[in-house]
Amino acid sequence: MGEWRFAVNGEAVEVEAPGMRRLLDILREDLGLTGTKEGCGEGECGACTVLVDGAPVDSCLVPVCQVEGARIATVEGLATTSSEGPVLDRLQEAFLEMGGAQCGICTPGMLMAARSYLDSGGGPDEVAIREAIAGNLCRCTGYTKIVEAIAVAAGGPG
Amino acid sequence: MPAPVEPPIETPASLPEAYAVLADSSAEDPVTPIAGGTDVMVRITGEIGEPPRRMVDLSRLRELRGIAVDRGAVVLGALTTYTEIRRSSVCREHLPALVEAAATIGAGQIQNRGTIGGNAANASPAGDTLPVLLALDAAFEVGSNRGQRAITADAFWVAYRRTALAPDELILRIRIPIGSGRETRFRKIGTRRAQAISKVVLALSWVDQDGPPGSGRVAPIAPTGNGPIGTWRDVRLALGSVADRPIRTRATEAVLEAASPTPEIADAAAEALAGEIHPIDDVRSTAEYRRVVAARALHRMIRDAGGW
Numbered sequence A: 001m002g003e004w005r006f007a008v009n010g011e012a013v014e015v016e017a018p019g020m021r022r023l024l025d026i027l028r029e030d031l032g033l034t035g036t037k038e039g040c041g042e043g044e045c046g047a048c049t050v051l052v053d054g055a056p057v058d059s060c061l062v063p064v065c066q067v068e069g070a071r072i073a074t075v076e077g078l079a080t081t082s083s084e085g086p087v088l089d090r091l092q093e094a095f096l097e098m099g100g101a102q103c104g105i106c107t108p109g110m111l112m113a114a115r116s117y118l119d120s121g122g123g124p125d126e127v128a129i130r131e132a133i134a135g136n137l138c139r140c141t142g143y144t145k146i147v148e149a150i151a152v153a154a155g156g157p158g
Numbered sequence B: 001m002p003a004p005v006e007p008p009i010e011t012p013a014s015l016p017e018a019y020a021v022l023a024d025s026s027a028e029d030p031v032t033p034i035a036g037g038t039d040v041m042v043r044i045t046g047e048i049g050e051p052p053r054r055m056v057d058l059s060r061l062r063e064l065r066g067i068a069v070d071r072g073a074v075v076l077g078a079l080t081t082y083t084e085i086r087r088s089s090v091c092r093e094h095l096p097a098l099v100e101a102a103a104t105i106g107a108g109q110i111q112n113r114g115t116i117g118g119n120a121a122n123a124s125p126a127g128d129t130l131p132v133l134l135a136l137d138a139a140f141e142v143g144s145n146r147g148q149r150a151i152t153a154d155a156f157w158v159a160y161r162r163t164a165l166a167p168d169e170l171i172l173r174i175r176i177p178i179g180s181g182r183e184t185r186f187r188k189i190g191t192r193r194a195q196a197i198s199k200v201v202l203a204l205s206w207v208d209q210d211g212p213p214g215s216g217r218v219a220p221i222a223p224t225g226n227g228p229i230g231t232w233r234d235v236r237l238a239l240g241s242v243a244d245r246p247i248r249t250r251a252t253e254a255v256l257e258a259a260s261p262t263p264e265i266a267d268a269a270a271e272a273l274a275g276e277i278h279p280i281d282d283v284r285s286t287a288e289y290r291r292v293v294a295a296r297a298l299h300r301m302i303r304d305a306g307g308w
Helices: A023-030 A090-098 A107-119 A126-132 A144-153 B015-022 B082-087 B089-094 B096-103 B116-122 B130-135 B250-256 B263-276 B287-306
Strands: A002-008 A011-017 A049-052 A055-058 A071-073 A080-082 A085-087 B032-034 B055-057 B067-070 B073-077 B139-144 B147-152 B157-159 B170-177 B182-189 B200-208 B232-240
Touching (some): A023 A049, A049 A107, A090 A107, A090 A144, A107 A126, A107 A144, A126 A144, B015 B055, B015 B139, B067 B089, B073 B089, B082 B096, B089 B096, B096 B130, B096 B182, B116 B130, B116 B170, B130 B200, B130 B232, B182 B287, B200 B287, B232 B250, B250 B263, B263 B287
Parallel strands (some): A002 A071, B032 B055
Antiparallel strands (some): A002 A011, A049 A071, A080 A085, B067 B073, B073 B170, B139 B147, B139 B170, B182 B200
C-alpha cells in the first residue's frame, strides 16, 4: 500500500492504495467517479481515456504510483456550474446537437480525447480530428457524427 | 475479465535506488520494471501470461530521460515516449524513420505513455521501432549495480520475448549513429492505420555512395535502366513479425550491397527476401501473406528510392 496525492478535476485528492492499482479503478472504485468507462482493459479501445497533465492516456494502463503529483481530468470535470445550474462544455453540447452519442460507452473517452485535441489548438479539419480520436473505438455511430460534433465544437460549420 | 492483480511495487527516486531494488532480481524470481506500462499493465489481469510478482517503477528516474546529440549519435533516454520522439526536432532531423515508426504505434493514448526502452525490453517480435533500431545499428547502454555495458541491437533480442539483459539490468539509453548520407525507409503493414499490431514491419537502410550526402533521396535513374546512379553501401534490412524476434535479413542485404536500386535488383532482392524469411500463421496474418507482402514492400521501397 501507499499514499498517493494528485489532483482530479482541479481538486486535490489523497488515496491509499497499492501502487499498481489502475488509475481507472482508483477513479471508479476509490473516488466514485464512474463516468470513466472500462472497455477492453488493454489499451485498445480508449473508453477509459482521461487526461494526465493534459495528455490523453488509457487509464487502464496507468498505475496510480505513476500519477503522483499529476493533474487528472475526467469527463466529470467537463461541465461547469453557474448560478443558473450546470453548464455543459461546448463539446458536450456539440455531441448532443450533432447526435455524437448513442450507447454512450465510448462517449466519455471520446470527449476527453477531443477535449485534449481542442486544448492543443486543434481545428475543424476532418483528417486531424480522425487522428485525434484514432485511439477511441465506437461500435455505434460509424464515427461520422462524432467527427462532425468535434468539428462544430472547434468552430466549424454545424 | 479477471480482477487485476496488484503486485507490490517499489518507486525509487534515483538510478542507484532502482539498481538496489533490482539487485536480487533473478530469472526464477524476477523484479519486473514498469516504464510507460502499455505492455506490462495488460499482463496484470493474468489474461496474457503470468502477471509480474514484484515490480519496480522507473518513471521517477530522470537519468533515463532526454534526447541529445552526442559524438555522431542521437542518444535517447530509455524513458523517451513515442510522442516525445514524434515532437523532437533532433529526431525529425536525424531519425525520420524512427519518427515514422513512433507515429504508427497505437494512437495518441499509447504514444503518450509507451517508451522506446520499453518497446525494446518487451521484446515483442512485432515491436514497431525494433526493425528501425536494427537497421540503424543502434546500441543499448544498459546498467546495474555491477556496472554499465553496451549491447548492439544485433545482439539484443536473443529468443522469443527474450533479451540479452540480465535480470538485474536496465536499459539506460539507446545510442543511434547518424552518419551522413545514410538513408532509411520504414513500412508497417497492419489491419488499420491506428491501434494495429503489425502483420509485417520492415526498415531498410543504406548509404548512397554516389549521391549527395544527406540529400534525402537518391537521384532518379533513367527508366530505360542505362547509367544507374547511386550505389548502395552498408545496407541493412530488418523485419518484425516474421520470426520469433526482430531480425536482420543478411542474405537479402547481400543482394543489395554494392548494387543500385534498379528494377533487376529490386526483383532479385524481393525474391531473396521471400526465400529468407520463415514467418508463421497466427491470429493477425498468415505465413504466406507475410512472405509475399514483405517481398512486395521491399520491392516498393527500392523502386521509390530508384525513382522508376
